[in-house]
Amino acid sequence: MDTLSFKTKSANKDTVQKAWLLIDAEGQILGRVASEIARLLRGKHKAYFTPHVDCGDYVVVVNAEKVVLTGNKITDKEYARYSGYPGGQRTRSFQEALKKRPEFILEHAVKGMLPKNKLGSEMFRNLHVYAGPDHKHEAQKPQEYKLT
Numbered sequence: 001m002d003t004l005s006f007k008t009k010s011a012n013k014d015t016v017q018k019a020w021l022l023i024d025a026e027g028q029i030l031g032r033v034a035s036e037i038a039r040l041l042r043g044k045h046k047a048y049f050t051p052h053v054d055c056g057d058y059v060v061v062v063n064a065e066k067v068v069l070t071g072n073k074i075t076d077k078e079y080a081r082y083s084g085y086p087g088g089q090r091t092r093s094f095q096e097a098l099k100k101r102p103e104f105i106l107e108h109a110v111k112g113m114l115p116k117n118k119l120g121s122e123m124f125r126n127l128h129v130y131a132g133p134d135h136k137h138e139a140q141k142p143q144e145y146k147l148t
Contacts, residue, residue, distance in 0.1 A: 011050040016043075018126075019057045020142035022135075025106065026063040028147060029070060034109035036147055037061065041114065041123045054119060058126045060142050065102035065131040069094065079108065102131040 021040060025033050039045060043055035069077065077094040097104055106129050114120040128137060 009048060011048045011053050011055045013053065016053065016055040020137065020140040021057050021059050021145040022142035023059060023061045023145050023147065024063055025061050026066040028067055030067045030105065030109055033067065033147060034106060035113055037110050037127065038113035041110070041126055052119065054122050056123055056126060058140070059128070060135050060137050061106060061129045062133050062135055064106045064129050065098065067106060103129040
């Protein structure tokens with residue numbers, strides 16, 4: 001009997017190859033674009049994906065202010081935060097958040113889809129979101145990534 005021996009390769013910080021990807025969020029549905037960004041940040045699209053290693057790519061997102069919500073979420077969605085003091089819970093509607101800081105909306109959605117540990121924080125640092133069409137990462141030559 002001829003047995004084939006396969007070795008499982010485990011990625012580490014030295015063997016991971018990171019790319020720069022550019023995503024245009026104009027006209028995209030918030031949750032769908034956020035889940036795809038989280039997948040790219042995590043590295044799940046790579047053959048050598050390893051859960052305990054940051055093997056994801058750098059992602060630059062432009063036109064974050066032009067992201068779309070479905071249903072009544074534009075009027076009903078709220079973002080809550082809590083100061084830790086009694087009566088310290090504050091809420092902000094989607095429209096207020098869009099006016100004040102449009103990048104927050106996409107960052108908040110993606111952060112909720114990443115692991116809640118040090119590795120998730122490290123992956124989140126690889127995300128760069130911009131409200132308009134301009135970004136400051138031309139030197140990295142990000143490749144345009146088409147969302148399906």
